[in-house]
Amino acid sequence: MSPIYGLHFHNIKGDLFGGLTAAVVALPLALAFGVSSGAGAIAGLYGAVFVGLFAALFGGTPSQVSGPTGPMTVVMASVFTQFVALDPVNGAYYAFTVVMMGGLLQTLFGLLRLGKYVTLVPFPVISGFMTGIGIIIILLELGPMFGYPSSSNTVEALEQIPHYITDANLAALLLGSVTLGIVLFCPNKIGDVIPPTLLALVVGTLIYQLFHGETDLAVIGHIPTGMPSLMLPTFSLSILSDMLFAALMLAVLGSIDSLLTSLVADNMTKVQHDSDRELIGQGIGNMVAGLFGGLPGAGATMRTVVNIKAGGRTPLSGGFHALILIIILLGAAPLAEDIPHAVLAGILIKVGLDIIDWRFLSRLHRAPLFVAALMLLVLGLTVMVNLVTAVFVGMFIANVVTVKGLADHQLDSIRVIDSHAGKDEQLTPRERALLAETRGRVILYQFDGPVSYAASKGLAAKLQGRRPHDALLMDFTRVPLIDVSTALAIEDMIVEAQTLGRDVHMIGLNPIVKDILQRFRVLDLIPPNCCHHTREAGLEMAYAMVFRDELS
Incomplete structure (x- = not known):
């Protein structure tokens, strides 16, 4: 097994442009995911750097770019809120220990050669939980969009909607709406030159800078520069079961998210990925990210597609992407301190809209009753309970029905x-x-x-x-x-x-x-x-x- 899967030096120019483009796309998303998680914008940057670098070095999908994603951030936000509430002093250490544990589980999945089974999740289950994740992101970002702090869970967000509407901060709502409008309706000619998310971030922040004397909006605030300090693993026996469950949730979701993106990369590059190796690379990336206080990540579909379209074909593109973000991290991070939360909310609401499986939803009425019911059940469990429960319940029901169908066919034969x-x-x-x-x-x-x-x-x-x-x-x-x-x-x-x-x-x-x-x-x-x-x-x-x- 070669040290780096798919590595060669015949495409350096394409990999450099691919990595640069992916980094430009990743920067605003990393900041937004960091703020949304509750761990801070810097945690998003650390996650993009470490998951992006180590997944490229040790993963099994040459052209894939990894980093914080919407689904992983949803889980991390829940984890961070849960453990900080339990222990305000050590809660952050517990949360990042969970990230490391999740990475370790992913690595074990790869070593046990479970990669080929991860993507066998039935389509209605995948559609349901991805749509549910998209809805969660939108609900959690409604608060910042209307000028309020983000809700800690979807139930609270739903309860607060009437309050948001009747007591909206009009400046925040206007700024968030402008940002959302840019990422939704940016012309392709402009989008081909500058990614819509980066354009929205810059325009939204400039508007705030011009008028911030007339309004008071929440901004990112201080972002440390330089390399991070270690977040050594911290355990407590009283909450160990909660930590293990959260780690399993991150590992399962991260594995599914990454390998689905790997399939997209395969389709675009006509190169077959190594599922088990990809899980090992993602696991190592998440372990290192957790060790340095970074968000957990996975293969990022949009960044991977952008990388491939710009010419990226080997792990060098993922490495260049991480290197560019490190340079930004070392010197330019303070420039992001005045970015309003409303601007980040507009960007993340677009992320949520993109995650929702609109293609299947538009044809849900044509699907068999069982398929439609299963998709909606998984969606509901994802939004109202948690992702792992949703996936496991969905898979159990789907497999029972499938096995019953096969048994009937076998008996008929x-x-x-x-x-x-x-x-x-x-x-x-x-x-x-x-x-x-x-x-x-x-x-x-x-x-x-x-x-x-x-x-x-x-x-x-x-x-x-x-x-x-x-x-x-x-x-x-x-x-x-x-x-x-x-x-x-x-x-x-x-x-x-x-x-x-x-x-x-x-x-x-x-x-x-x-x-x-x-x-x-x-x-x-x-x-x-x-x-x-x-x-x-x-x-x-x-x-x-x-x-x-x-x-x-």
Whole structure:
């Protein structure tokens, strides 16, 4: 494994322009995310620098640019508020320890090679929680937009809306509206030269500077310069379970967010990313970010797209992006101290609007009832409860319904064939003749495809209502694999048949199926001469055993 995935030096110019463009886009967002999280604008810059740098160095998506994102900031805001409220002295240390723990979990996900499973989240679940995140960002930024502090949670934000509207700070609302209008309606010709978010930040701040003597608005305030001090891990046994849950929430969301962005990058560059390596890189980035008091981050879709469009193709672009932000951090951070919160709110409301899955929402009425209900359930849980609960509940329900559908399909594909098989095309003429000669005293139980645990309980039901018979043949010729539940269900069928005095035969066991049945001693119930390689051999033996008295 090479030290840096996808690194080469044949595209330095493109990577430099890509990194520069991504940094210009990242700067206003990092400041806004930092303020929105409650940890301060500087935490957003630290997160953009450290997650961006280390995810580029150790990640598995060459052209991806990482840093604080809307979804991760929503979780971090909740984490920061929760632990600072619990302990005003050490709360910030607990919060950034959670960021480090989340990064460690992401790294473990990668080392355990779980990357390929992360993006298997069903689409209605992804759509629901992404839309929910967008709504959360908008709700939390309504306060600053109307000239008030940001709410600590969505319930409080919803309750405060009437107050915001009736008692709005008109100067803040006007400034936020101008900012939002710029990022929403900036012409493409201008946007191609200067990113709309940066333009909105500059214009909004200049307007405030021209008229700030006539109004009093909340601004970012003092931003430290230079490199950050260490935020050493701090634990408390009394809140360890809360820290672990919050870390899991960051790790799961960060992994999904990053790997979905990786898929976007793959589609644009035609280069396949390494999911496990990407999780390791994101995990390392978040651990370092937490250690230096930075926001957690993930692969940032907009910054990645901008990077690729500007020519970025290798991890050098992500490294250049971080380096440019470091230069800004070391010398130019004080220039951002007078940026009003209302301006940042306008930018973040646009971020929230972009996160909402409008494409699916516009067609929600056309979706099957279950799909629409699942999406809305996940959306509601995301907004009113938390992201991990929303994703886990959504995945559980989606998987249960999917497994039930597969089980029904598997059971429908199982056929019970007797002497009335007629011209069954799946049987040879000799096999049909043998079944006909048994006069219903032999039943062929034919499996078709894999049989999972979900279908195992319905296996015996297939035989219900059949007239009495003397021999049961189970044909596994077209079964590539079974699981333990299926093996035990087959054991129950064998025991029941033998209790009724019936012969049981097994046909066409491949090595995988045979191994499972042998491990659980199911084959010990069957005499060796009742295991057959072909259906014809099994039918001939069953016929001979059933009619042995007449044949003797």
